[in-house]
Amino acid sequence: MAVSVDEAVSTGPARDRTPPARRLGGRGRSALEVALLTVLAVVMLFPVLWMIETSIKENRDVYAVPAQFFGFTVTMDHFKDVFVGPDGGRSALSVAFLNSAVVAGVSTVLATVLGVPAAWAYSRLAVKARKDQLFFILSTRFMPPVVVVIPIFLMYRQVGLIDSKLGLILIYTAFNVPFTIWMMKGFVDEVPAEYEDAAMLDGYTRLQAFWRFTLPLLVPGIAATAVFALIFSWNEFVFAIFLTSSDSVRTAPPAIAGLIGGTTTDWGLVAAASVVFALPVLVFAYLVRKHLVAGVTLGAVRR
Amino acid sequence: MAGIEVTALHKRYPDGTVAVDHVDLSIDDGELFVMLGPSGCGKTTTLRAIAGLERQTTGDIRIGDTLVNDLLPAERDIAMVFQFYALYPHLRTRDNLAFPLRAEGLPKAEVRERVAEAARLMRLDSLLDRRPRQLSGGEQQRVALARALVRRPRAFLMDEPLTNLDAELRADMRTEIKHLQGELGTTMVYVTHDQVEAMSLGHRIAILNKGRVEQIGTPLEVYNRPASLFCAAFIGSPPMNLIEVEVADGKLRSQGGLVLTPPPGLPRDRRLVAGVRPEALEVTEPGAQRSVPARVVSAEWLGDEIIYAIDHSGQRDVRVRMPPTVRFAADAPVGLRHTGGTPTVYDVHTEELVA
Numbered sequence: 001m002a003v004s005v006d007e008a009v010s011t012g013p014a015r016d017r018t019p020p021a022r023r024l025g026g027r028g029r030s031a032l033e034v035a036l037l038t039v040l041a042v043v044m045l046f047p048v049l050w051m052i053e054t055s056i057k058e059n060r061d062v063y064a065v066p067a068q069f070f071g072f073t074v075t076m077d078h079f080k081d082v083f084v085g086p087d088g089g090r091s092a093l094s095v096a097f098l099n100s101a102v103v104a105g106v107s108t109v110l111a112t113v114l115g116v117p118a119a120w121a122y123s124r125l126a127v128k129a130r131k132d133q134l135f136f137i138l139s140t141r142f143m144p145p146v147v148v149v150i151p152i153f154l155m156y157r158q159v160g161l162i163d164s165k166l167g168l169i170l171i172y173t174a175f176n177v178p179f180t181i182w183m184m185k186g187f188v189d190e191v192p193a194e195y196e197d198a199a200m201l202d203g204y205t206r207l208q209a210f211w212r213f214t215l216p217l218l219v220p221g222i223a224a225t226a227v228f229a230l231i232f233s234w235n236e237f238v239f240a241i242f243l244t245s246s247d248s249v250r251t252a253p254p255a256i257a258g259l260i261g262g263t264t265t266d267w268g269l270v271a272a273a274s275v276v277f278a279l280p281v282l283v284f285a286y287l288v289r290k291h292l293v294a295g296v297t298l299g300a301v302r303r
Numbered sequence: 304m305a306g307i308e309v310t311a312l313h314k315r316y317p318d319g320t321v322a323v324d325h326v327d328l329s330i331d332d333g334e335l336f337v338m339l340g341p342s343g344c345g346k347t348t349t350l351r352a353i354a355g356l357e358r359q360t361t362g363d364i365r366i367g368d369t370l371v372n373d374l375l376p377a378e379r380d381i382a383m384v385f386q387f388y389a390l391y392p393h394l395r396t397r398d399n400l401a402f403p404l405r406a407e408g409l410p411k412a413e414v415r416e417r418v419a420e421a422a423r424l425m426r427l428d429s430l431l432d433r434r435p436r437q438l439s440g441g442e443q444q445r446v447a448l449a450r451a452l453v454r455r456p457r458a459f460l461m462d463e464p465l466t467n468l469d470a471e472l473r474a475d476m477r478t479e480i481k482h483l484q485g486e487l488g489t490t491m492v493y494v495t496h497d498q499v500e501a502m503s504l505g506h507r508i509a510i511l512n513k514g515r516v517e518q519i520g521t522p523l524e525v526y527n528r529p530a531s532l533f534c535a536a537f538i539g540s541p542p543m544n545l546i547e548v549e550v551a552d553g554k555l556r557s558q559g560g561l562v563l564t565p566p567p568g569l570p571r572d573r574r575l576v577a578g579v580r581p582e583a584l585e586v587t588e589p590g591a592q593r594s595v596p597a598r599v600v601s602a603e604w605l606g607d608e609i610i611y612a613i614d615h616s617g618q619r620d621v622r623v624r625m626p627p628t629v630r631f632a633a634d635a636p637v638g639l640r641h642t643g644g645t646p647t648v649y650d651v652h653t654e655e656l657v658a
């Protein structure tokens with residue numbers, strides 16, 4: 001944490017530049033804001049920076065006392081180790097990353113395909129006891145995974161889903177569908193039902209009206225929802241570690257966790273694996289960042 | 304083209320709300336029929352039931368000679384214009400207009416021709432390549448109207464299409480809609496909560512209240528003989544004065560001594576209310592002939608007329624419409640005189656017209 005203190009102190013001059021006699025509002029406040037934000041940014045980003053640094057340090061620099069922030073030898077060996085096994089073939093970690101991508105991707109697609117039409121139905125159709133149903137759907141998320149993992153484990157063992165990607169995909173889908181329904185219902189509610197009404201009067205069936213008019217307007221909402229579902233599945237640890245055991249099925253979070261422990265821990269490898277693990281989500285979230293905050297309709301809504 | 308017959312319509316939403324209690328309507332072929340009523344009285348629900356967007360709980364709907372209860376919206380051959388215009392946001396005006404025709408599978412040449420015709424009718428030629436968000440509210444409304452008429456449906460349904468426009472534009476569009484309907488001769492059901500719009504547009508008006516029809520009639524009938532206290536209070540700006548009266552010596556007499564000619568066939572021994580239009584009263588100098596003493600509460604000068612609120616034996620809101628040349632100060636003692644013909648008379652308990 002030495003660095004964060006250093007950095008925090010270094011923001012001092014920025015504050016000093018504003019003479020105390022200056023008016024309290026305006027620039028004075030904004031300088032204070034800048035200072036606070038800088039402190040905040042440093043505190044928040046330090047672990048990330050440290051992870052990235054560790055991933056490109058040689059192992060002896062990792063353990064150096066005092067810690068080295070600059071001037072260490074940069075190496076890409078750890079990243080190579082993430083993907084290439086000691087025998088020159090694919091490493092167990094790279095298989096785990098692939099598994100993670102498959103499990104997260106497929107479960108997100110499934111949750112979206114199931115959840116979006118359900119959200120539309122809850123928003124548009126006269127569903128009996130709609131509120132109760134929606135509450136029930138939400139209530140399935142009240143249970144933390146760790147509480148239900150044992151019963152799930154027993155059930156999975158009965159039906160032979162233990163240690164299979166399909167098993168993980170199903171459980172992640174089950175967890176993401178309620179979330180997708182709730183989040184998408186908000187987005188569907190935002191799209192005026194009159195588009196569909198007009199389309200139905202124009203000669204389309206209800207389903208065609210949904211498909212051709214409402215769905216295109218929902219794309220930003222679907223993107224936002226899918227990113228959240230994807231992040232959940234990608235990061236999920238508890239189910240993954242309980243329900244899988246073999247290297248060929250295991251996803252990245254338990255695989256990375258498995259690197260720690262034993263007699264020695266290759267912290268460089270752990271850090272490199274973590275960087276690789278964090279990247280896809282960051283990139284994906286960055287790509288859809290506009291949708292994450294944007295309104296849903298394409299305009300023309302004057303109520 | 305076709306008339307529309309609504310029989311004993313009743314609609315209860317799944318949450319238990321009874322939006323339409325009992326509605327009977329018989330709309331003639333080629334008629335411009337207005338449904339008028341306060342917000343929440345079931346106008347939209349009735350219209351959506353006619354369109355097939357909402358299934359009625361009980362009751363029958365016929366368009367032309369066809370019972371349409373079980374037909375899909377698309378099979379009913381009607382067009383609807385929504386309060387929120389519902390133009391497809393990702394389509395240009397041209398494609399918004401062509402859309403219903405393409406859905407029907409018309410040949411391209413005919414689609415182009417019909418779109419051009421509708422665009423000419425609604426003066427949209429310069430707007431054909433814009434998207435909805437590049438159009439003003441009035442322009443969007445014209446596109447919505449054009450989209451409704453491009454299909455040449457058997458009937459138009461309009462749900463408060465002018466509510467989102469500003470006052471001036473609304474008056475223009477009103478004229479335009481009326482003209483268009485006359486030109487095309489297509490049956491139109493027009494829903495509004497604005498009585499001025501209803502009076503100026505409708506061949507006939509149905510006044511709805513709490514999911515029931517209170518009165519159906521021409522604008523003149525509805526204005527001159529409101530069928531219930533609700534209609535009396537709803538139509539006219541300011542609305543009818545409702546003055547409690549008693550029958551005495553063959554005359555109607557208010558508490559403050561105002562004397563009105565009773566209509567024939569008045570029931571006795573019932574509490575009655577007389578409906579008197581603001582223009583059927585007159586503010587006079589105090590003590591003028593046949594006048595009763597009263598007091599000015601306030602005066603609203605509207606340019607071409609003055610609306611006086613008069614205190615008449617404790618009833619403080621008797622409205623009187625006077626020409627702008629006659630001025631009385633607030634609080635001035637004045638006379639109040641009835642100048643019109645026979646008033647309408649309502650039973651206080653049933654709230655209905657008795658004579």
Ligand SMILES: Nc1ncnc2c1ncn2[C@@H]1O[C@H](COP(=O)(O)OP(=O)(O)O)[C@@H](O)[C@H]1O
Binds near residue numbers: 317340341347
């Ligand atoms: N989908 C619905 N579900 C439940 N109640 C509704 C629904 N739509 C309208 N209502 C209720 O039905 C009544 C009539 O509504 P509506 O037909 O929209 O009235 P109006 O168009 O005359 O303002 C209102 O009390 C309204 O709250």
Ligand SMILES: [Mg+2]
Binds near residue numbers: 343346347348463
């Ligand atoms: Mg309405």
